[in-house]
Amino acid sequence: MSEEIKLMKGNEAIAHAAIRCGCDGYFGYPITPQSEVLETLMEVEPWKTTGMNVLQAESEVAAINMVYGGAGTGKKVMTSSSSPGVSLKQEGVSYLAGAELPALIVNVMRGGPGLGTIQPSQADYFQTVKGGGHGDYKLIALAPASVQEMADFVGLAFDLAFKYRNPAIILADGVIGQMMEKVVLPPFKARRTDEEIVKECPWAAVGKPKNRERNVITSLELDPAVMEERNIHLQEKYKTIEANEVRYEEIQCEDAEYLLVAFGSSARICQKAVEVARAQGIKVGLLRPITLWPFPSKIIAKYADQVKAMLSVELNAGQMVEDVRLAVNGKVKVEHFGRLGGIVYTPDEIIEAMKTKIM
Amino acid sequence: MTEEIIIAGFGGQGVLSMGKILAYSGLMQGKEVTWMPAYGPEQRGGTANVTVILSDDRISSPILNEFDTAIILNQQSLDKFEKTIKPGGTLIYDPYGITKEPTRKDINVYRINAMDTSIEMNAPKSFNMIILGGLLKIRPIVELENVLKGLKKTLPERHHHLIPMNEVALKKGMEIIG
Structure with a gap:
């Protein structure tokens, strides 16, 4: 076996994958249930090996603005937090999107609103895909459903972020x-050199050489005509991402008469x-959006021609169900099933909900 | 083959680490594994539980409503999980923390006096390894050799000298379960 298989928590996988994909800097602040990201980084001490910086900032707001600064120089930088902490970061996230900076934000969601609870939840779907911060912007949103995907999506998120100059x-x-599962960590990739950054990120604020104009990183533009142009450019970029980057998984969908739609742990x-x-003879399939934005609307619309009804299963009061309904556009019945505030449903509760809500 | 296990007891009894060693043992045996703890206020005192799944195939849900095997180490956990064992499944419990015996007739019930034995052995910390030994006698889902490999992976190197003691405890558990 060329790759060693390890057993670790999803949060630990994020940390190890960050080091291995050539991340330059992590800025965070502890909060349950994601504290192991920062803890693992502090334990591994990557600044001694790859040179990656790891900093526990004084707050979530400081951390996201450190990300803004690092991203502005073309560095691969990231932060992670859980729901209340991610709310604090939203101003910075909007600025990153406005200034078209690539960066990675990780949200290990817990029950809300407010400080809520430390138990699992998926109630930040709206915050993630509909804005969160102010203005017309989008984040490339990946929803891992395993520890392996926690590891794999770090590199993928950075690749997409840099490809489109957009936070992921x-x-x-x-x-x-x-949870702990088997994981094969990605191979080590060296951090980019200063020369590579200049070449790959011609927009980065890395000091002005004589042969080009000053690079300015800002989301501010006081001339509304120019600001509109900038917004139109963003919207065009988002259309390109929607055309190219939709990801999803279909499980037992071929002959399905009913469709569950769920992401992540759900x-x-x-x-x-x-x-x-299926063992009871019910022909049901599962469609799992991997990218929550761009949302796999087309494939869901396709299944609207095949199935009798759909159930959007989410650990919230009904958020993604709105996007499923938009995709289906009234063709079939779409219902929602959820548990709230940190309670996680069991498989039999989902079957029961399916029977009462869509069959 | 898939084995869906719940281990439940008090925080500090080694519930989560027993689950972790079992999961690592499964990994050493080439199985798919998940380890899902109740990580809430439980971890900070009170009851603790962990769901461990070992399978030859891809594992779907890490969260379950019924189990093949339940390892129960206190009364609260017995009250909560006895009813979640599949008919024909296995319940292993230490009577030390139990005031009301299990009542189900459609499952296989085994007692293991691990708490008393660990005190007799003057090794109270190997309590959870005695339990794990008992489990492996009844449900030989992983080989002892792989459990020892799992221990090696789970324990920090400075504690590797404790592995022989853990092996003794595992074997003791295999002897005393009934």
Whole structure:
């Protein structure tokens, strides 16, 4: 076996993957259930090996603005937190999107609103895909459903962020962050040199050479005509991302008469529900959005021609269900099932909800 | 083959670490594994539980409503999890913390006096390894050799000298379960 298989928590996988994908800097602040990200980085001490900086900032607001500064110089930088902490970061996230800076934000969601609870939740879906901060912007949002994907999506998120000069977010939750599974970590990739950054990020503020104009990193533009142009450019970029980067997984969908739609930990629990329901003779499939934005609307619309009804299963009061309904556009019935405030449903609760709500 | 296990007791009894060693043992045996703790206020005192799944196939849900095997180390956990064992499944419990015996007739019930034994052995910290030994006698889902490999992976190197003691405890557990 060329790659060593390890057993670790999702949060630990994020930290190890960050070091291995050539991340230049991590800025964070502890909060349950994601504290192991920062803890693992502090334990591994990557500044002694790859030179990656790891800093516990004085607050979440400071951390996201350190990310803004690092990203402005073309560095691969990231932060992580859990729901209340991610709310604090939203101003910085909007600025990153406005200034078109690549960066990675990780949200290991817990129950809210407010300080809420430390138990798992998926109630930050709206915050992630509909804004969160102010202005017309989008984050590339990846929803891992396993510890392996926690590791794999760090590199993917950075690649997409740099490809499109846009912040990316990994939207996980307490289940995926805290559980341990097998994982094969990505191979080590060296951090980019200053020369490579200048070449790959011609927009980066790395000091002005004589042969080009000053690079300015800002989201401010007081001339509304220019600001509108900038917004139109952003919207065009978002259309390109929507055309190219939709990711999803289909599980037992070919002959499905009913469709569950679920992401992250919910998709795992739904997969068990599908297994059990299939054993009872119910033809049900699962569609798992991997990118929450761009949302896999087209494939869901396609299944609207095949299935009798859909159930959006989310650990919230009904958020993604709105996007499923938009995709389906009234063709079939779409209902929602959720648990709130940190309670996680079991597979049998999902089957019961399926039977009462859509069958 | 898939084995879905819940281990439940008080925080500090080694519930989570027993689960972790079991999961690592499964990994050493080439199985798919998940380890899902209740990480809430439980971890900070009170009851603690962890779901461990070992399988030859890809594991779907890390969170379950019924289990093949339950390892129960206090009364609260027995009250909560006895009813979640699949018919024909296995319940292993230490009577030390139990005031009301399990009542189900459609499952296989085993007692293991691990707390008393660990005190007799003058090794109270190996309590959870005695339990794990008992489990492996009844449900030989992983080989002892792989458990020892798992221990090596789980314990920090400075504690590796404790592995022989843990092996003794595992074997003791295999002897005393009934």
